[in-house]
Amino acid sequence: MADASGLELVEQALGHRFSDRTLLEQGLTHASAEAGYSYERLEFLGDRVLGLVVAGLLLARFPDEDEGEIGRRFSALVQADTLSEIGGQLGLADHVRAASGVVNDSILADVVEALIAAIFEDAGMDVAAEFVRRHWELRIDAVTAPPQDPKTALQEWSQARARGLPSYHDIGREGPDHAPRFTVEVHVDGAEPVQATGASKRAAERDAAAIMLSMLDPESHG
Known part of the structure; x- marks a missing residue:
């Protein structure tokens, strides 16, 4: 079980206090930790929650762009580099449980998606969407033209x-x-x-x- 003070620090970084902290623990646990649970199922769900919210934000923000232009923006915003950058800004790496103790960018990106799902499961779509808006809206507004992969x-x-x-x-x-x-x-x-x-x-x-x-x-x- 994760340290309670560490979980509280993560809650502060996320801006959400969990009613069910087991969701938070699961979201921070890599399969290599062999804890009997991991973030993989939450990551699967978080990817979908993030995608839905970001897609909605983009369609509202750029009503005159076509699907291809929106798609390029979307891909850049949900790629692993963006997710790991947000995870780094939130200071999550110090709280991830992994066998090696080393958390690379790929794991950090997965954890961010898992924690989005954990918030969704704990408090519902509105709270999860607000978390995404807080951390993605500035990135959406910062790019004036659709990026190209x-x-x-x-x-x-x-x-x-x-x-x-x-x-x-x-x-x-x-x-x-x-x-x-x-x-x-x-x-x-x-x-x-x-x-x-x-x-x-x-x-x-x-x-x-x-x-x-x-x-x-x-x-x-x-």
Whole structure:
């Protein structure tokens, strides 16, 4: 069982006092802790709650944008990088229970989703939605134009220059099951391959695409 004072600190950070603290404990517990429970089911639910609230906020905030533009905004706002950043700002890493004691960005992102679900289960949709609004509205307003995913941007750059589609290749996987690191290599015709490592294959591919695009960008303006 987690330390009561630690749980109280998390409640203060979240701005919600739980009626059922077992939900909070579950939301902070990784499967590797072998506690008999983990945040995985809550994470599944939290992903859906977050998605619903963010989608509603975006549709209300940008009534003139089409589905594709809203979709790009949505993807950037619910990606693991955004979630882990929020988890870091809330100071959650010090309170997550994991076997290694090391909480990477992927775990931190999962915990944020799990805690959104924990709030939802404890107090209902209105309270969970208010939590999401507090931590996402400024991010929504900060981006004036719909962002573009690096993989999409690289694909468009490559196709516009008749270089075909970029290809991504798995290079390796390291680390324990609860904190893996994936290395991916991206290939574009006429360019040297680029590798990147991330907490998920998707993150590694995105970072590799961003690096490749930054290398090719001077050529695109040439």
